[in-house]
Amino acid sequence: MTIISRLLTCIAAVILLSGCANTTFIISKDGKAYYLGTKSRNLHAMLCESGDLKRVLAEVAIPDDLKKEFYKYNCSDEQSKEKVVAIYTFFMPEEKEALKSAFRRHGYDINYVPC
Amino acid sequence: MRSPWICSIVLFAMLLAAALFCHSTAQASDKAPDFELYDMYGTRHKLADYLGKVVLINFWVSWCPECIEEMPSLNALYENHKGKGLIVLGVSADRKKESVLPVISRARISFPVLLDTTGGLFIRQYTVVGLPTTVVIDKKGFINERIIGRTDFGAPSFVKKIESLTGTRQ
Numbered sequence: 001m002t003i004i005s006r007l008l009t010c011i012a013a014v015i016l017l018s019g020c021a022n023t024t025f026i027i028s029k030d031g032k033a034y035y036l037g038t039k040s041r042n043l044h045a046m047l048c049e050s051g052d053l054k055r056v057l058a059e060v061a062i063p064d065d066l067k068k069e070f071y072k073y074n075c076s077d078e079q080s081k082e083k084v085v086a087i088y089t090f091f092m093p094e095e096k097e098a099l100k101s102a103f104r105r106h107g108y109d110i111n112y113v114p115c
Numbered sequence: 116m117r118s119p120w121i122c123s124i125v126l127f128a129m130l131l132a133a134a135l136f137c138h139s140t141a142q143a144s145d146k147a148p149d150f151e152l153y154d155m156y157g158t159r160h161k162l163a164d165y166l167g168k169v170v171l172i173n174f175w176v177s178w179c180p181e182c183i184e185e186m187p188s189l190n191a192l193y194e195n196h197k198g199k200g201l202i203v204l205g206v207s208a209d210r211k212k213e214s215v216l217p218v219i220s221r222a223r224i225s226f227p228v229l230l231d232t233t234g235g236l237f238i239r240q241y242t243v244v245g246l247p248t249t250v251v252i253d254k255k256g257f258i259n260e261r262i263i264g265r266t267d268f269g270a271p272s273f274v275k276k277i278e279s280l281t282g283t284r285q
Contacts, residue, residue, distance in 0.1 A: 023244045023245045063233075065233065066234065069234075069238065082242050082244055083238065083242060085244040086234075086237060086238045086242045086243055086244055087234070087238055089208075089237070089243055089244060089245065089246060090208050090234045090237045090238055090243070092178070092210065093178055114245055114246070
């Protein structure tokens with residue numbers, strides 16, 4: 001990312017942090033960005049139908065039940081933005097870092113802005 | 116070359132939209148989900164047992180600085196109102212008791228701290244989306260307020276609210 005684009009993201013993050021309490025969890029790849037856990041056909045195709053999320057989770061050392069729930073709330077009919085954020089909030093710092101790195105290895109970037 | 120630009124502009128727009136549309140506290144009038152957990156000393160706590168009292172559930176984790184910073188004011192609130200119908204339950208997302216005990220000792224926490232090692236409360240029942248989160252439950256077991264972020268529990272407005280809910284306000 002260029003300096004200006006990073007700056008834009010930082011400005012938005014500062015505005016977000018200064019005025020609210022809703023955590024934002026965004027995933028992006030190849031110029032496309034989505035809120036994780038939302039019911040988007042394109043997000044589902046990119047993350048779930050491609051098998052990418054399964055591959056990412058297979059590489060991360062987090063408890064199996066949390067992996068299953070993370071997959072369920074992203075890829076099943078029970079998709080839920082709030083539940084995905086709640087699972088991520090519950091992860092330990094090393095689990096968050098491992099997940100982020102695994103996503104990066106598969107060409108994704110995740111932006112988590114907690115409030 | 117256009118791709119990083121488009122991506123960052125989309126990201127900017129999404130973050131901005133979230134900033135404009137979110138709120139610092141979410142009002143909720145749902146029935147508080149019942150649960151049963153054990154504290155650090157092996158005492159069982161079941162939410163239903165506290166019906167008729169005002170319950171504050173404070174969700175935190177040992178590696179969250181904001182969570183630790185609000186502990187003294189929360190503990191003071193508990194000490195001042197524990198005999199007047201207020202129950203405070205800390206719920207930690209830490210996986211190990213060993214991570215929690217030093218915090219309890221350092222912050223001199225006297226209210227019970229429960230361990231939610233599997234995320235039952237954090238994820239499934241209360242869907243905690245930010246840390247710290249405090250859920251205020253009224254005497255009838257309904258969620259009165261959900262507060263996300265560091266809070267001064269000694270602020271006159273908050274104390275007034277608790278006294279109104281417990282019915283101890285003069």
